[in-house]
Amino acid sequence: MLTRPHPVLIGFACLVFFFLLAPLVIIIGASVSDTSFLTFPPQGLTLHWYENIFEVSAFKRTMVTSFILAVTGTSLSLIVGIPAAYALNRYRVQLPSFLSTVFVLPILVPEIVLGFSLMKTVTTAMGFPIFVSLVIGHALLVLPYCVRVVSAALSSFDFSIEEAAVSLGCPRWKAFFIIVLPNVRAGVIAAFILALITSINDVSISLFLTGPGISTLPIQLLAHMEQFFDPTIASVSVLLMLVTVGVMAVVELTLGLTFLTK
Amino acid sequence: MTFRQPGWLLVLPATLAVAMFLGIPVFDTFSTTFTDSTGFLSNYEKFFASRFRRAVLWRTTEIALITMIASLLIGFATAYVVSRAPKKLKSLLIIIAVFPLLTGVVVRSFAWLVILGKNGILNQILLSVGVIAEPLSMLYTEGAVIVAMVYLFVPLMILTIVGVLEGIPEDLLQASASLGATPFATFWQVVFPLAMPGLIVGAVLVFTGSFTSYATPQLLGGEQQMMMGTFLRQRAMVTFDWTGASTIAAIMTVVTIIIVLAMGRVARRLNPAAV
Numbered sequence: 001m002l003t004r005p006h007p008v009l010i011g012f013a014c015l016v017f018f019f020l021l022a023p024l025v026i027i028i029g030a031s032v033s034d035t036s037f038l039t040f041p042p043q044g045l046t047l048h049w050y051e052n053i054f055e056v057s058a059f060k061r062t063m064v065t066s067f068i069l070a071v072t073g074t075s076l077s078l079i080v081g082i083p084a085a086y087a088l089n090r091y092r093v094q095l096p097s098f099l100s101t102v103f104v105l106p107i108l109v110p111e112i113v114l115g116f117s118l119m120k121t122v123t124t125a126m127g128f129p130i131f132v133s134l135v136i137g138h139a140l141l142v143l144p145y146c147v148r149v150v151s152a153a154l155s156s157f158d159f160s161i162e163e164a165a166v167s168l169g170c171p172r173w174k175a176f177f178i179i180v181l182p183n184v185r186a187g188v189i190a191a192f193i194l195a196l197i198t199s200i201n202d203v204s205i206s207l208f209l210t211g212p213g214i215s216t217l218p219i220q221l222l223a224h225m226e227q228f229f230d231p232t233i234a235s236v237s238v239l240l241m242l243v244t245v246g247v248m249a250v251v252e253l254t255l256g257l258t259f260l261t262k
Numbered sequence: 263m264t265f266r267q268p269g270w271l272l273v274l275p276a277t278l279a280v281a282m283f284l285g286i287p288v289f290d291t292f293s294t295t296f297t298d299s300t301g302f303l304s305n306y307e308k309f310f311a312s313r314f315r316r317a318v319l320w321r322t323t324e325i326a327l328i329t330m331i332a333s334l335l336i337g338f339a340t341a342y343v344v345s346r347a348p349k350k351l352k353s354l355l356i357i358i359a360v361f362p363l364l365t366g367v368v369v370r371s372f373a374w375l376v377i378l379g380k381n382g383i384l385n386q387i388l389l390s391v392g393v394i395a396e397p398l399s400m401l402y403t404e405g406a407v408i409v410a411m412v413y414l415f416v417p418l419m420i421l422t423i424v425g426v427l428e429g430i431p432e433d434l435l436q437a438s439a440s441l442g443a444t445p446f447a448t449f450w451q452v453v454f455p456l457a458m459p460g461l462i463v464g465a466v467l468v469f470t471g472s473f474t475s476y477a478t479p480q481l482l483g484g485e486q487q488m489m490m491g492t493f494l495r496q497r498a499m500v501t502f503d504w505t506g507a508s509t510i511a512a513i514m515t516v517v518t519i520i521i522v523l524a525m526g527r528v529a530r531r532l533n534p535a536a537v
Binding site for chain 2: 005009012013016020021024027080081083086087090094095102106108109110112113114116136143147197200201208221222225233234237240241244245247248
């Protein structure tokens with residue numbers, strides 16, 4: 001039987017959880033306040049600030065950009081990341097060990113440094129269009145998540161099943177799609193979701209890569225906050241939280257959230 | 263080993279992508295800092311000669327260290343309680359910890375803008391209780407940045423440490439108790455050493471995360487509390503001093519890599535069984 005922690009410790013933990021949630025509740029409260037400035041507790045009750053999200057064209061536009069960018073970047077990252085993760089597990093003995101660290105590099109280099117460097121090289125020197133640079137930056141940002149999460153799923157996959165298919169005459173590429181991929185489906189979904197969220201929330205990379213006419217939602221939010229202090233920011237934040245809730249529901253249904261502590 | 267093996271072909275696209283879009287740009291950033299006409303290291307000499315720049319570097323290190331220590335203490339205590347909770351409650355608590363983690367940095371920093379502002383909730387509460395007569399200016403102070411950063415990183419710390427604590431076999435704790443150890447002794451002599459690798463992983467994540475952060479110092483620290491991230495952005499996009507910005511970028515990267523490697527070494531020494 002587990003020994004119960006000291007009551008003081010339990011009280012402390014309750015306080016911590018209160019502080020984790022309170023700021024988010026405050027944002028929700030501020031988003032329905034019938035005032036032209038941010039305040040809590042809300043005075044009056046209105047959904048005007050939610051309508052305002054869709055009236056401010058910059059929010060509408062950047063929301064679409066952020067979403068397309070996240071899906072494109074994540075998909076690209078998975079397209080190069082899944083084969084890499086597969087090879088790192090399947091041909092582990094034949095590949096030099098430094099290769100697995102290559103895909104951790106985007107973590108070792110601070111995001112803001114990567115964003116700045118990409119702006120200098122890819123946008124300015126090579127003259128890539130802004131959206132292409134953003135896609136490259138976001139794909140790189142999420143590559144470590146993709147490779148590691150898919151790798152983790154593959155590490156418990158029994159490759160002899162694949163060998164069996166191949167020895168029975170199934171072509172190698174077909175064996176990969178009908179045997180390997182369905183078996184690590186959960187890992188691929190998890191990688192996709194984690195990457196999507198990371199990309200949508202990213203500030204440090206987009207900071208340097210957004211340009212005239214093209215911005216992402218977090219960058220637009222930062223810019224808006226520096227000029228205005230109205231509850232629209234709060235309502236956009238609540239909308240983003242709803243997206244998070246949706247994502248968490250998907251994770252819970254497919255993998256179980258305890259997956260995230262592993 | 264030949265390059266015709268399928269393994270190579272499969273890792274090639276990802277490796278090329280990292281080499282082209284991470285390797286080359288970052289190498290380029292670093293190399294421009296060494297090409298000053300007055301000397302190989304003169305950009306770094308300039309950086310460290312400036313009182314203002316030294317202050318930014320020192321402030322960033324200080325904030326990152328305080329954030330790391332506070333997150334470790336809060337995260338460990340909370341994770342310990344979570345890991346001992348009954349199964350249902352434990353899943354609920356983990357959900358509560360994951361939620362802020364998946365909510366963006368901008369949204370979470372913004373919340374503290376609402377709390378700590380001149381007309382913010384904290385000032386309202388303090389005024390109505392009568393502790394203060396005039397609203398305090400809490401924004402754009404080091405304290406505001408630290409509070410928001412701790413808020414940012416505590417969930418990450420809780421999840422990392424819960425993961426490690428869950429991995430400690432129940433038998434060990436029972437053995438310790440049945441041999442007469444008090445719960446306190448069991449904690450310090452069994453749980454704590456076994457949790458050490460997790461604590462170090464969490465500490466590295468929090469230190470490097472806060473050392474290189476941008477949105478939080480930008481919103482809550484402003485110009486007054488410039489950190490390396492906000493300073494880099496200011497040099498690059500406001501004054502267009504790309505060499506200066508590159509020097510800041512290089513220093514940030516070197517500090518990050520040193521911390522990651524050093525802590526990895528400490529973790530291995532403390533627990534040789536861990537990879």
